[in-house]
Amino acid sequence: MRRRPLATAALVGVLLAAAPGHAGDATGAFAPYEDLIEVLADLTWHLKDDIYRFPPPRDPTGHDLYHLTLDRLGSWEKRFPGRLRDVTTFARAEALERLGEYAGAADAYRQVAAMASPLAERARDGAARATDFAAAAALPEDGPDVQARLAALKAKLEAWSKVIERFGGTPYEPLALVEEERLEEETAATIVAHRHLIDDGDATAERSLRFLIEKHAESKNLAAHILRLADLYADLAREYVAQHHRPLAFDEDDFRQRADRALEMYRKVATWDGSPEKPEGQGQFSAFDAWKTAVLARYR
């Protein structure tokens, strides 16, 4: 009789020690699909997702759902050419639109619009919309020099601004906001990369990154923008050391102030719970902190 409580205790102990992680990790295998409805339904489920504020949807195995849907629809069309073609083409257009391939989307919508399909009218609307998006997306982003590139980016941003105004409040606004954010990111990156060629380049670069952070505070990429500002501060600290490498020219307080500015930014992201950029922030913080410590030790 005395063994039973002990055995029970041992069993409880073993169960406690060997308890599973958590049930939410279980996912279905990434397998061939049986019914086109499975593919279409998953896409339809996420057509109104706000991909500006949140990361694009993923299937249970972690694949980008829009991309996967596009592949699956393509393989269906290869396997069964002609079967439910209006549906697969329409869905393909929707997936392309979410992936930022507006010209391809407009073309696919137009194909459906020309078919005798219950989806033709919707496709016409889609074609008009995707054409607007494609027109803005087709504008050039580059130029022969920095000023020309910045001017091109500005013109393109203005075009997207009109698109945002036009589609504000619809499920398509986040698509345009993603484009606007990407272009503003490009603009800031261009200024940062060429700040030595621009008047008051360091301050302009800082302002452009801060503008990005403030304007896109709602974006899923906010933490990434903060990391870029931290990178700029880190570069400025490195440049300070390069410009004051002789021991008597190096001022510890000046350096510390510059380095700490970068560390503060890295730390913001390093302590940002739930952010996908958190591990990057932690790594960057550790790396830069180690560099700062080494520099201070060198000039001690």
Add this chain to the structure above:
Amino acid sequence: MGRLFPVLCALGLALAGPARGGDLVDEVARADTEAEERVHTLLASTLAEDHEAAAAAVADLAAWDDARRDAGRPSTGLVDDARYLTAALAPTRDAQRAALEDLLATHPDPLIRHLADHQLAADDADAASRLLADDRHNRRASLLNDAVRPLGLFSPTAFLAALNPLVLAGSAVDSLATTAVNLWNYDQLSPREREALVRYRTELERTPETDDAPAIARAIRRLGGKRAAALCAATVEAGATALDAGDLDHARFYLRDASRLDECEGKAAKPLDRLSTALARRAAREEAGRWPVDDPPLPRGEEAEDYAALVVAVAAGDPGTLSAAANRFVTAHGDSSLAPGARYAVALARDLGGHHADAREALADLAHDHDSAIGRHAGALLASSEWSRLADLDAAERQHARDVARYVLFGGGLLDGRSALYGAVQLGTQGVQAAQTLGLANVLGIATRAWHAWWHDPASNQAIIDRGEQFLAREPQSPDAAAVHARLTDAYERAGNPARALLHYQALPDPDPKRVAQLENELGDSLLADAEKHGNDPAILRAIVRNLGDTKAAGTARQRLEKAGATGEVVVSREVLAATPWLAGPSGLDLDPALLDGDRRNGELADGGVTLADGAMRLALENTDGPGQHIDTRALDAAAYARARAAAEEALYTRLVTADHSSPDTGRFERYIPFFFQGQIDDSGGLYLYPGVKMRPYESEDGRLYE
């Protein structure tokens, strides 16, 4: 320059050492022409890097000093400095070391002894040899200690062994197993060996002409080979571990990296083959997942029209039309092989229509159908984070509770093999009674750990925090949001992050002011600790005062801010003055001797000592008429202030150099007699005593560079 620098350092030290009763400057100041001439000759020959002339000047100075002593006059105390100065001029590493060792053999004054010791210890080859000697010692000591420890001496168990030899057998098995494991790991590359390798290399690069070069080169070859083998093994192991975990991307990086390391290609070959197979399988699986099955079900007869309408409705995504089409199909063709797809569409229609709970229910029903691909897909969807954010949060909290319980019951680490083996042998030999005894003895440990867990959460809260934050980011307007804020408050507080805890608590609809005050106090204390870590960072202190004004920490922060108002202070405590009497004299702070005579009635310096700042000297003085202290501020002219400050900084530096840096845990003769006895009260209440060889701690300043 390399040689000039120590000369100048030594020159500086020689010019500033009044504590030793004799110093070049003092001597010169006293216009001792004879001494001045000798010192001048020495310094001039040293700065000219004329080793022979400098050696002659040292010999002359030593002879003159001897003559002074013989004549009954005090020694100048300059000979040690002079010898240290000329040692720097020695042309080779070996000659410099010999000169420094000769200097140490003359028992120089403490400052010169510390400086010479430092120069010798800074020699990389010497440091590397010491590291290797300590490493060998520790490997042997560890082997011996771990073999002896399980057997013990004077233990009641040892006496019981005579009655029950199986108990002794348990100890013997433990000892043998431990020894076998230690022998298996005996030759693993240690941090000390890594550091020794780096230091040998540095020494050889710096002084390739040294007499020790052949021996250093041999050591480098041996350690270099060992390090390469260790790097290869570690890289292959990292790759194999990632491969076993299905992390093919990391496995690819490590294994390809390993295959490029010297003499590592063979070791990486087998896991690389496994990796290739796994990558091919993954690629095939990925490709297959993008295609329909070979024979997808097709609508037949009457189904065709309803199915076509359903597919169009799914693509159009209008909830009303979709719901009608899907339900029509399910009702009319419930037995069709396409019905699972229609039921999936029902779930979609419900979700798009805002009926999330109904959609979940439809998916759950569908997930029971394990025979269809859509049923399995529905099950996977329900288990994904998108559909189970709250469930994930629940699971994270359950896991946290399990981790805490495991810590309380079993302690911090995993049960190690040796304990398990010993426990098993004990249980086998003494049966249930032993297990009970063991259990009762563990009650104390459980209670201790439970007490610890009450104050400091032993388990990570990060999973709870991540999932809670993700939930709030995705569904800030959810009816469950308040509950999640409350759960995050607790998780952050347990994790020692009162700032985030406060943020979430204040997001609750009706936060309790008492709890807010408690969290603010915790936050204030945490920030105060942070400020201390950064040398009382005024920015953090000001933030505490500004944002947490009502907390206790704010009061402390205010005081520290006021205290830190003055900058650039040099503080010389009474203890420093007592240890360096010359500093109080005219060449230093020029204090009245009465302030240090121990008599309060004529004024006495308090422990706070003297502070030099802003052209003035602040003295902390004991009150003459009773207990307590007061501050007396005396303005100094520029020359006196500069002299006092230079002298104070020099005294503080000398004190730093001559401080004893040896570990207080290291005995005087420990290097020669490194044995100890350790005793403890064992689980059965008896004295358990065992001998051991004392390990040498790894105290390298850059230890983390070699881990």
